[in-house]
Amino acid sequence: MQFTAVFIKNYIMGNNMSLNDVCCYMPVWFGVITSFLVGLIAYECSIPQNTGLNVLTILLDIIKGKKSDDNLGLGSERFGGLSSPAVECALAATAFMAVVPAHLMRSVGGGYDNESIAVTALCLTFYLWIRSLRCGEPRSYLFGILAGIAYFYMVAAWGGYVFVLNMVGIHAAALVLMGRFDRKIYLSYTLFYAIGTFLATRVPVVGMAPLKSLEQLGPCVVFLGYQILYACEIVRKKHNLSRLDAWKLRFNAAIIAGIVGFLLIVFVAPKGYFGPISSRVRGLFVKHTKTGNPLVDSVAEHQPASGKAYFTYLQVLCTFAPVGTIFVMKFLGDGPSFLLVYAGAAYFFSHKMVRLILLTGPIASVLGGIAVGRMAVWSLHQFGFGIDEEGEEKEEKGDDGVPDDGKSGAAKDKKKKKAKKSPASSGSSSQSGTLSNFRSACDKAYKSNEGVVIRRTVAAICLVAFYMSGSSFKDYCWKMSTGLSNPSIILKGQKQSGEIVVVDDYREAYWWLRDNTPEDSRIMAWWDYGYQITAIANRTTIADGNTWNHEHIALLGKILTTDEEEGYEIARHLADYVLVWGGGGGDDLAKSPHLARIANSVYRDHCPGDPTCRAFGMMDRYGTPSAMMERSFLYKLHSSAIKSNVNADPTKFTEVYRSKYGKVRIYKILGVSQESKDWVESPQNRRCDVPGSWFCPGQYPPALQGVLARKKDFAQLEDFNRGNKDDDYQKQYFENLANPSKARDQAARAEVPKQQQPKISGDDGDAPSAEFQKPSQDKIDSVYNRWADTDETTLMWQIISSGNANDLNAWLQTNPLVAFVRSADGRGPMWWAFENRNQDMVKILMKVGVPHTDKDKYGKSPVDLLASN
Secondary structure, eight states, X not given: OHHHHHHXXXXXXXXXXXXXXXXXXXXXXXXXXXXXXXXXXXXXXXXXXXXXXXXXXXXXXXXXXXXXXXXXXXXXXXXXXXXXXXXXXXXXXXXXHHHOHHHHTTSSTTOOSHHHHHHHHHHHHHHHHHHTTOXXXXXXXXXXXXXXXXXXXXXXXXXXXXXXHHHHHHHHHHHXXXXXXXXXXXXXXXXXXXXXXXXXXXXXXXXXGGGTBHHHHHHHHHHHHHHHHHHHHHHHHHHTXXXXXXXXXXXXXXXXXXXXXXXXXXXXXXXXXXXXXXXXXXXXXXXXXXXXXXXXXXXXXXXXXXXXXXXXXXXXXXXXXXXXXXXXXXXXXXXXXXXXXXXHHHHHHHHHOGGGGGGHHHHHHHHHHHHHHHXXXXXXXXXXXXXXXXXXXXXXXXTTSOBSSTTHHHHHHHHHHHHHHXXXXXXXXXXXXXXXXXXXXXXXXXXXXXXXXXXXXXXXXXXXXXXXXXXXXXXXXXXXXXXXXXXXXXXXXXXXXXOEEEEXXXXXXHHHHHHHSOTTOEEEOOGGGHHHIIIIIOOEESOOSOOOOHHHHHHHHHHHHSXXXXXXXXXXXXXXXXXXXXXXXXXXXXXXHHHHHHHHHHXXXXXXXXXXXXXXXXXXXXXXXXXXXXXXXXXXXXXXXXXXXXXXXXXXXXXXXXXXXSSEEXXXXXXXXXXXXXXXXXXXXXXXXXXXXXXXXXXXXGGGHHHHTTOOOOOXXXXXXXXXXXXXXXXXXXHHHHOHHHHHHHHHHHHSOGXXXXXXXXXXXXXXXXXXXXXXXXXXXXXXXXBOOOHHHHHHHHHHHHXXXXXXXHHHHXXXXXXXXXXXXXXXXXXXXXXXXXXXXXXXXXXXXXXXXXXXXXXXXXXXXXXXO
8 A cells, every 4th residue: 555655656646746645545546446447347247258158057067067158148139138238237337336335435535544455456356357267268368467466466455365365266166166167267267376376475464374374275275176177187188088087087186186185284284384264254254243352353343244234335236236146147157157256255254244345345336237237228228229220130030030021931941941850859849849839929929019018118117216226326325425535533513502513632632742742752542543643643652553463452451451550550661641532432431341351361360260351341321330440540541530539640640631522631651661761762672574674573671571471472262373272261251252141240249349348247137337429319310210121130139139238238339329220110129128038138228228118010119029928
C-alpha cells in the first residue's frame, strides 16, 4: 500500500498532488479499477466460447470419461440471444460493483487501508486466472503468468492473499473432477502457482509460509498433483493406453506419490517445519464462534454475520446473485465454474466472520450482473430491440433452422433423406421421436401468437421490476455512502433540545497531544486507536492496530485492568501519558472485560482459575463494577471525579486534558522512570534485522523483568509445534464461554473482597453490624418496579437458597441495589428469604431497606409465603 502510494506520487502525479492527497484518493481510484475488473470477469464468464456447457453435460462427461468440445458454445444464440449477452452482463456487473455498500465501505475517499487496494488485486488475479482458461484459444494459458504476478501484488497488499490462493487451487482441483483437465489448464495453473509462489516468498513478512503453513499447502498439493497427472497423460498418449489402463496408471502414480508424501511429512513434521493454521482461519471452521484466542475473539469484525448484515451491504444483490448462480449453472464452462467456487466460499466464510462480507461484493456483483444482463437482453429482444438482420432471419426460420422460403421444401427433403441414412435415428426411433415431438411442441408454443403475448408480458414485468429495484438500489446506496464516507472518529449527536451537534472529541484530543506534549512523548492507550494517535498526534504509541505481538498487547491489557498501584508501577517504565476513551457506548470501560481476558491469556495470575475473567466487569445492568474492576487502573482513570468515591491517585496521575463531551481523557503519568526511558531509546538496546535498518524492534527495560518473568507466551490452540501443552486452559476457556452464567456466578463468589465479609453471628440471632450505603430512591424504584428474569435474579436466588448469609452480605456491601431486584413473577430476595425461613437474610435485607409487605403477581407478600409453609 505504501509502495503504491509513493509510486503514484513520484511517477504519475509528480508535483501536482501531495503524498497525503494521493493516499486519500487511492481507495477511490482503486475502487474504480475494481469495478471495471468485475465487469471484465462478468464478460469473460458470459461470452459464447466460455458458456457452451451446463451442469448436465459436465456430469455426462464425468460418466463417459470424455471431455466435451471446447468450442461447443461458439456461435450459439439460444432463446432469443439469452446465452451470450456478455457486454450487457459486464455493464450491469460494473454498475453494481461501483455502488454496492460491500465495496463502498473500503473504497471511500480517505479510507487508506490495505483492503482498499487488496480488493483490486483480488479481482485482477481472479480475472487473469479466468482469462487464462478461455476456450478456443490454445495460448490463453499465458495469462497464467500475469495471474501469478497479480497474486504477488495481492500478497504484498493484504493477509487475505491466502483466500485468493486457495480459491484458485480449489478451482484447479475442481476442473480435474469435472473432467476438464488438459494441457492448457495444466499450463495455466502451473505458471500461476510457480511464479506467484516464488514472488510471494520474496515478501519479507510472508517468507516461506506458502510452503509451510497448513492453510496454504492445499494449493501446493494441487500443483504437485497436476505434475503427476500431466506426466500420466504424456505416458497415456505415448503408449496409446486404453481408458482402463490409463486409470490404473493414475492410481499407481497416486499411491506412489502418497507414500512418498507421507514419508516426507513423517520426516519433517517433528522438526517443526509445518506452521499451524492461524486462529483467525481456524475460527472459520470450528462449530463455536470463538477461536480460543481472546485477542481475536475481542474484535467485533470477527463475529458471525447475520442475515441483516448481508442485506445491509448487498441489498438487492441478495436476490439477483442467486438468480445469476442459476444462469451460470445453465451456461457453464471452465471459467464460469470458478464463480460457483468463489460464491460458495465467500458466503461460507462471510457467514462465519462479518468482516469477510467484503469478499462477497465482487462475486455478488458478477452474479447479479449476469442475471440482470441476460434477463434484460432477453426482455428487450421480445420487443424487437437489439436484434440484427441475422437475428431477424433466424426468427423466420422453421423448426429445423432452415429459412421458410421456396427452397425450404427441397432442403427439408434433403435432411429427411439424411436422417433416414442415420443409424442412430433408425436405432432409437421411438425414444428420439417422443423427445423430438415434445421439443417440437414446445417450440411451436413458444413461437405461437399466444406464446409471443406471454413472452412480452413476462418481459415487460421484468423490465419494470429492474427499473423499480434499480431506482431503489441507487437511492439506498447513496444513503449508505453518506454514512460510510463520514470519518469514524467524528460523530453526530443530538441534545435533549433537539439541537444537532458534531462530536469531534477524538481528533481534538489527538491535536492536543500533538501541540502540547514533547515530541518524544510515549502515549499509552488501547491498541484500537494506536494508528490514529500515530497519524494525527504524531506521537509514539505503546501499541497500534498490528496485533501480531499477542504478548505485548496482553501486557498492555494487564496494566489497564490490574490494580491501580501495580498498573502504575508498570506504566511508568513504558509511557509518559495515558489516553482513555470514555463517555459511554463503546468506550474503554465497555471493552475492558476483553482486555482482562487477553491479559490473563499470558499472565495467568491475573484472573486465577478464570480464563474468561468473569470477575472483571459490570455486575449488573445498573453499571455497578465488580470489585476487581473497581480497583483497576482503567476504572480509576475512566471514572475519576465522575462517579462518587472514585478518584485517580493524585500522586501518580494528573489529568491534563478532558474533551468537550467527555469522550477522551488524557492523564500525565507522574514519576516516569527516566532511566527506563533512556534505556529503551538507546540504539544499543534495539534489535535491527540488519545493521542500519529501519526495522528495529525495541526491548522492555530491565525494570520490568520481574513482571515479564510471570508471563506464559500464548500458544494458540492449533499450534502443534509447541512443546508445552495448554489444554487445561483452552478447555476451561471454552467451558466458560459455553456457560457464561455459571462462570459469572463462580467469579462473583470468588471475587468478593474479603474485608467486606463480616462474620454473621448465629448465636444471638442479631443482624450483621456492617453498614450499607442505601441507594437513592429513584434508583431503587427503577430496579424494584422492573420485573424480569435476569442474571442478577438468578444469582440472588441461588445465594439465598444456599443459605449463605455471608455471600449475601458481601454482595450487598459492594452493590446494595441488587437487594431490590425482582423476577418475572414479582418475587425478589425478600420473598425467597421468607420462603427459606432464613431469619439472618431477612434482617440483612430489611437493613438495606427492602420492604416485606409488597405483593407479587399472585397477590402474595413475603409474610404470606411464611404462613403457607
